[in-house]
Amino acid sequence: MKNLLLPLTSIRWQDIIDIILNSYILFRFYVIFRGTNAFRVLIAIVVLWFSQRIAVYAGLIVTSWAIQAITAVAAIIIIVVFRNEIGSVLQAKTVKTLLWDFARKTADTPVAVLLEAVYELSRTHTGALIVLPARDSLEEVVHAGIPWNGQVSKEMLLSIFWPDNPVHDGAAILQGSRVREVGAILPLSRNKSLPSYYGTRHRAGLGLSEQTDAMAIIVSEERGNVTVARGGRLVEIQKMAELGEVLQNHLGGAQGKDRPPRGEKRELVIAALVSFLFVLGIWFSFSRGQEALFTLEVPIQYYNRSPEMEIVNTSSDNVRLNLTGADALIRTIRPEHVAVRINLANGQIGRNTFAIAQNDIRLPPGIVIERVEPTTVTVVLDALMEKELPVQVDWVGSLPPDLIMVSATVTPATVRVYGGSLMVQDIGTIYTEPLPLDDIRKSGSLTANLVLSPPSLRLAPDSRERVAVAYVVKRRSAPEEP
C-alpha cells in the first residue's frame, strides 16, 4: 500500500501542472465534441484503451495485444470517417470557444416564431419537416438541399411547406435564426416497428435522428399531429408548451447565451471530474507502471564539523544508492542531483558511527531509495594539535664502497607540524624525500622536500617545506684508537 501511494507522496509541481493541463485539454475535447458521432466513437476508444491497460495489468498478453491493435485501427477510423464532422466542429469554433466557452449552440433560433409556425402548419394540416441541427455535421447524411439562407419567420415557414411550393416535400434545415436549406432529402429510418400511420416524412425525420444529434419536427399532413424525432425516437407532442420545452432543451439558449443550464452544468462538472480522474489514472499508471531501478555511487559529504577537529579517517568515502522511480525521472538523474550529507555536529574525538538516514540523502522529487550501502559510516575525529618534530634524511641507493658518510646535518633540524592529536602523537620524525647516494663522491650539500605522511598532516605556517642537507663523506679508514 505504501508503494502504491508513493507517487502521490513524491508528487512534483511539474506533475500537478501536467495533470491539470491534460485534464483541461481532455475536458475541452469533451465540451467541443460532445454529442457528435466522433465523440461517441472516441469514448469507445477510451474504453478500449482502458481495457487494454487492465489486460496488461492482469497479464493477458494476447488480449492486450488484440485490444491494442483494435484501438490503433479505431483511432485511424475516427480520423478518416469523421474527418468532415471534426472539421466542421473545429471550423465553427473561435479561439474563445475552443479554450473556455461552454455554450452548446452558436446561434439562437427564434423558438416562439418556430412554435407559432409549427402549430399553424398543424392547424392547417400542412405537412412539414423542420430540421434543427445540433453539434453533428449534416453534410454526410443530407442530400439535394437547395440553399435558402432566409430569416426564420412564421410566414416563410408556411410558404416553404405550402403544398404548391416545389420544395414542400423536402426538409427545411434551420441554422440559428436562418433557414439554411430547403427541399433537403434525409436518410430514411429502417425501423420496422414504426406504426403504419407514420409516412415517409416521419421515417425521414427518425432516420436523421438515428444518425445525428439533430432534432426534426414533423407535422403530419393527414392528422395534423406534431411529432419530434430526436435521438432515434419519435415523440408526439400534444401541446405547444411541451414543444417549446423540447426546443429549449435542444437549443439550450433559454437560460442565457453563455451560461449552461443547470442540468448541463452538472454534466460539465461530472465531465471535468472524470477528465481529472482519467488523467490522474494515466499519470499514476506512468509513474508506477514504468518504474526503473538505478544504482548510483555518491561521495559522502561531511558538514558541521567543529573547527577544532579534523577528520582523520572514514570507513567509507562513497555510498551506493539503489534508487527507484519512474523511468523518465530515473533517466534524468545525474550524480550532482543526489547528495549524501552527514552532520558531524555531535561528533566526538575518536571513532563515531553515523547511521545514514533518509534525511541525510538528498534526492530529486519522485525518486525513492530502495537500498543504501553501507548503512553506517564510521568517522574518526581528532582535535588539532601542533608538534615540533626532527627532520631526518631518507637516503636511498648506495655510496661507492670506499666512501662512508660520517655526518649529515639538516637545516632546519626540526619543523612544526599540526594535525589530529591521535595522528600526530604517533609521529616522531619528518622525513625528507628519498635522496640518492649514488652520485655522491665528496662532501657537499643539497636541498630536499619534506614528506608529510599521512597527507592530512600539515606544516605549521612558520615551517618550510624544503630543508638544506649538508653531508660529509670520507674514505673508509682503519678502526679508531680507543
Added chain:
Amino acid sequence: MVARHPPSSAAPTPSAGAILLLVLWAVLATPPPAAAENGSETTKGTATLVRAVMCDGIENFAPVNPAVVFPITIGKIFCFTTFDPVAAKTFIHHDWYCRDKLCKRVKLDLQPPRWSTYSSIQLREEDKGPWHVNITASDGKVLQSLRFSITD
C-alpha cells in the same frame, strides 16, 4: 645483540695487544668495593654521555667507521656509547627505531667511574630506510638520538 665491556664474541676478534689493553681497561673500570656494595641494578646513578656513534664494527673497544649511512651488505651495525663519568652503577637503554617504529630495546649496565657499551642489530633486506637509536637514561630521559639510514 647486546655487548658490554669487555666486548662479546659478536665483535671482531681482538689481537693479543688489544686483549692486554682490555684487561687494563677492565681493572681501571672496576668500581671501588664500597661503591660495588651500594650499587645495584636499580640504582639511580648519574652518567654523562660523552660519545655516541653508529658504526659498522667495534675493534679494540672502539667504533669502526662511524657513519650515518650503512649499506645493507655489511650485515650488522652497532650503536656505541661512552659515559664519563658514571657516578654509580646504573643502566641505560638503546632503543632502535625503524621509521619511528620501535624494533628493539636493549638494556645496558653502566659501571663507575666510566663505561663504554654498545648494542647491535643484524640487518635484513626489509630493514632498508631511515632509522634512529634513542639512548635513554634509567629515568627515561632521552640523552641523545642517533639518526642514520640503511641503504642498498
